[in-house]
Amino acid sequence: MFRPHPLLGLAAAALVATTVATAAPGLARTPAPQPEYTITVDPAAAGTPISDSLYGVFFEDINFAADGGLYAELVRNRSFEFGPADNRSYSPLTGWTPTADAGGVGVASTADDAARLHERNRTYLRLDLDNPGGGRYGVTNAGFTTGIALRAGGAYDFSVWARTDAAAGTPLTVTLHDAAGQPLAAPLTRAVRGDRWTRYTGTLKATRSTDAGRLSVRAGGTGVLRLDMVSLFPHDTFRERPNGLRRDLAEKIAALRPGFVRFPGGCLVNTGSMSGYDAASNWPRARSYQWKDTVGPVETRATNANFWGYNQSYGLGYYEYFQFAEDIGAMPLPVVPALVTGCGQNQATADEALLQRHIADTLDLIEFANGPASSTWGRLRASMGHPRPFGLTHLAVGNEENLPDAYFANFQRFRAAIEAAHPGITVIGNSGPDDAGATFDRLWQLNRDAGVDMVDEHYYNSPAWFLQNTTRYDSYDRAGPKVFLGEYASQGNKLANSLAEASYLTGLERNADVVRMASYAPLLANVDNVQWRPDLIWFDNDESWGSTSYQVQKLFMNNVGDRTVPSRVTGPSTAPTPITGGIGLSTWATSATYDDVRVTTPDGTVLFADDFSAGADAWTPLANRGSWSVVDGAYTQSDTGAQDTLVRAADVTASDYDLTLRARKNAGAEGFLVAFGVKDSGNFYWWNLGGWNNTQGAVEKATNGAKETLLAKPNRITTGTTYDVRVQVRGTRVTLFLDGQEWASFTDDRVTRTFTQVVTRDDATGELIVKVVNAQDRPAVTRVDLGGLRVRDRARMTVISGDPGEQNTRSAEPIQPATRTVGGIAGTFTRTFAPNSVTFLRIRTK
Known part of the structure; x- marks a missing residue:
């Protein structure tokens, strides 16, 4: 009788068993199920090359994705810049609580006056101390959610800018402790001397792990102590970079192997005030995202009101974005505001001087990224630690504008200036916030007529829409602008959503000559601070987990291939029904x-x-x-x-x-x-x-x-x-x-395709990658015809499958890929694809 190979599971054994030509003597043979689907591959036909940057990631500071998320800073409101412009409930002391020990006395307040640290870092903490005989007074910070996460044995780098008017100086004590005041690290002491801003640093080593730590900064003596930029970073950041990224989140992004990183948004790019600097203070509290606010020493960077209802510190700025893209081998793709708001605001600037300044700022951005270290902005990049250019090649102007003609007029101004000064840069336009409609049609017409190289499409739709639109790009003009699918997701975070997205990705790959880049959005979500669902990677202050869509995206992004191999599928599909x-x-x-x-x-x-x-x-x-x-x-x-x-x-x-x-x-x-x-x-x-x-x-x-x-x-x-x-x-x-x-x-007569496929070739390994999505509740018996190719009889198979209503959460991640070796592969073979599954077969050719 047939005996399965010990390295194969039962399902693999069953697969091999179905390829046996004869049954054992004397035993009745169960008829093999007849294939319901047929995948036919044409290996001799010319395939479509697939861009190395087909799949990427899109980062926006939404859902507390930056501060309290990817940016590893553990102190909330470290520069005391929070205020009602960010959120009606905020004040400069949001995140901070006055505290004392050993009978300490004082008053904690904030000030914005000539004693400030920097004109763009205006508010600071003022401590009026009255402790001539002992005691300490100061403030405590509990981090971004339930507390500050610490790992036993981990080193945490503390820094603060301080000045004192006490002639003898002011003793400063920094402690990590739990909510009950019990210590989590040996205290750090420093003596603040002089009434000029000076940076004081030190390292605290955690003695035990917690996700509910507190940081207290207390001072003794008398007089006025001023503090700003109170900071605590884990030393163990991604690649151990100072002012760096939270390791687990950065590693999850890196594991996707993205071809590009689109940043910094999103709606926050082109929303907010479009006015210039405030005449009185020379610094507005809320305006559109401007890259120059985010570079240079962190203590000189601005904060700004975030479109999503909180404050963004710009500690994670353009330099860090470029550095991160380089670290993970991805192409940087910045988005600059076009001075026409989207995301429901619908306003175009009438300020010609402001528009000209933004165009000039964009040219400066390209110099910051690509200019020599001897240039003005290249020198700044070099001073921040990167003398070599970052190699910027693509830049997008605008995001989801609902005023197509006003937007495109501004876009053309940006485009002309960029192409004149930097002809090697691809300038990307967009098609508004939806997959169809008057704005979409008008913007595509304008982009097409102007010969724009690439157009950014955005849409968030139901899983059914994705299953019904896997052929969306089949009819796009091959000679027209290429597509950058900058934001998309099906509405939900369950496996059913991920299966619909996977089906759609097979269509993107089949149309890789039109769709050059695509990124699921949004990328990150703090489970305790959510403005938008669904999201790819979820986290709290010490843990992170990938959604079911993360697992599907990772499978596609790690197995792209270099070109498509033409193929087709036949089989049943769901026909449309009348609207009743x-x-x-x-x-x-x-x-x-x-x-x-x-x-x-x-x-x-x-x-x-x-x-x-x-x-x-x-x-x-x-x-x-x-x-x-x-x-x-x-x-x-x-x-x-x-x-x-x-x-x-x-x-x-x-x-x-x-x-x-x-x-x-x-x-x-x-x-x-x-x-x-x-x-x-x-x-x-x-x-x-x-x-x-x-x-x-x-x-x-x-x-x-x-x-x-x-x-x-x-x-x-x-x-x-x-x-x-x-x-x-x-x-x-x-x-x-x-x-x-x-x-x-x-x-509404679109056909629902619950069984889709695409085949690509990996030139480096010589493998065919057969990718099959079965987004239905029953198995799909399928005949695979490789068009006469001679192949090895074993293949590496990776499957993601499960209950379509399942999702990955903080408590459990049931949806994970499973990889094993299967036999029975031939020029023509039959495979049963599991219900609600994504299957990748990497088949070696002879």
Whole structure:
């Protein structure tokens, strides 16, 4: 009988068993299952070269990704620059608590006056001390989340800038301790002397591990002691660089082997004030991200209000970004503001001098990255420790601008200046915040007509969208601008999301001649401070873990290959179905009134009608939000603060029907929403009129709670005006009418592909890499035809699989890749791919 090789598991044994030509005498042979899918490879056809930078990472300071995250500083608000401009709850002493021991007396306050450390580091801590006979007074910092994480035996580098008016000097004691005051390291003592700012340093060695440590800085004596830039770094940073990166997070990013690092954002790049320096203080508290604020000695760098609602210190600045990209072998890809805001703000600068300054700053940035050490900005780079140029080749201007013509006019100004001074730099434009719509179409037209080299696309959609759009780039113009997919993710952090993304990546690789770069976003999230989900890598103050998408991205990024090998797949797919289900009414931060709701067939048969004269008993809330009631014979949602309300009625089973109603906005920030094809609270379509702060209309489709935008265009709803709304459904075709005029139409007839594949070749090893995604709940028996290639009979197989509802968390990471050697590989072979799996087969050719 057949005996499995001892190095193979049962599944591998079963695979080999299916390749045995004859059964043992006297034993009945179980018929092999017939292949449902066939993958056919054409090794003789010319494949598409794949860029070394196809997959990269995108870093934005969101979810506390920098301070309290990748940037290894352990002290929160080290420079006392927090304030209401960052967050209404902040003050310069946020993160700090006055403290004393041995009867110490004093007063802790902050000041912004001529005694400051630097004009861009304006606020400092003032301690008025009154301890002539002993005792110490000062402040305590508890770090960014639950406390300061320390590892037993670890060295922690302390530094502080200080000055004192005490003639005899001021004794300073630095301690690490727990919340109860018990020591975690031997104390560090320094004597502060002189009334000029001086940096004092020392190292503390942790005696035990904790994730809830505290740092206290206390002083004895009398007089005024001024402190600034109170800092504590683990000595064990990534590559042990001073002012460095948290090792575990940096190593997880490095393990992806990214081809590029896009930085520093995101929405924080082009949002915030677009004004110049404040005339009174010569330093504004909130403005767009500007690279010159982030370089030079850390004590001279600014802090700034972060778009995501907190303070960013700029300790992790442009020099550190360039250094990190170099350390992990990735191409640096900075993004500079175009002076046209995106991310819902929609404002373009009218200040010509400010625009010119930003263009000049961008040219200076290129010099900082690439200039010789004898140049102005190259000299600064050299003084920071890197005399050699960083080798910048690509630079993006702008991020998700919603004013396409205003943005592109500014973009062209940047582009012309950059190409004139640095013709070797690829200047990247963008296509706005969505995968489709009026802004997307207009920006692509402008980029195409101007011969822009590369266009940055961004989209966050449902897993279903990714499964239905694996062929998105098949129809892109091969002679047009190349695509940089700078931000994408499916909405969720479960294995089902990762499988949908994996399917989509097979399409990116098949279209590597068009899609030159792609990066999942966002990269990092502090589990205790989250502004956006999903995210690739999660962490707290002492642990980190990769999401299921991290594991899938890592598998693709570590097994790219040098070129595609043309291949095709045949087999079943999920066909589209007519749009049926309930109808719904909704509001978002708005009060609205609805009346005369009717659903009719094309021949006039009434399927549902409600004029609310008898109340609203036909309607069921699907979201416990808002205040719905019948007022003056119409149905009104009156709470202008309620978001994402939804009530449902009827159950339309007909494939062809018309939904008509009258709607009026009463008050609030947006317009109103009309839903159709409603299955439940997570599965529906809705026509959003006056959305996005009453600037845009759109049709969104929700699938299992995740939304995707099917179409979008500028739109505004007038308060107090009654609108006639009509939704015409014909199978999968929907036409929308507003006040009798056709507003837009769409067809939702995309095929869902739950089985996808791509084949690439690794030139260095001579291996074919067969990549298969089976994003369905059943196994996929598949015939693989390698087109006559002679191959080794064993291959290295890596599989990621599991429950599609599973996710990796702080407490458990069940979704991990499993790698082993399998046999039974031949020019043609049959393989059963597990349900809900991503499988990579590295097959050596003879």
